[in-house]
Amino acid sequence: MFSLLASVVKYLADPRVRKEVIGLLERLGLIMAMIRDYFAGHYRKLPANTLVALIGALIYFVSPVDTIPDIIPGLGYLDDAGVIAMVFMNFNNDIKAYKKWLEGTDTQR
Structure with missing residues (x-):
């Protein structure tokens, strides 16, 4: 077990990996x-399908039942990260619109 943890620590020492985690x-x-x-x-321009996908991604992230169990150090969150990435790819326009609104650059408040 300690060798696995050492491998994870070494993996996380890579600045590229840390950047992805952040x-x-x-x-x-x-x-x-x-x-x-x-x-x-405060923000009602979120389509229902985007809202459902965002909530689903969060539920998957916190759920202990995963494709790759979260108990496996380092590897356990790969599937969670994949789900989050998939949501961001599929709902990118809605997320960008929200970010613009959040930054105050959306003129249609």
């Missing part, structure tokens, strides 16, 4: 902000 956490934060702003009534 990017994943930023995307998760953005997804949570979109959902929170939608249900708070």
Whole structure:
């Protein structure tokens, strides 16, 4: 087990890997902000299918039942990251619109 953990630590020492992990956490934060702003009534331009996909991705991320169990250090979150990436690819326009709104550059507030 310790050799596996050592491998994970070595893997995370790579700046490219750290950058990807940070990017994943930023995307998760953005997804949570979109959902929170939608249900708070601050941002209502989110299509229903995008909202469902975002909620589904978050549920998959926190669920202990995964394709690759989260208990496996380092590898356990690969499938979760893939789901988050897929949501960002498929709903990129809606996410960009929300980011513009969040940054205050959306003129249709």
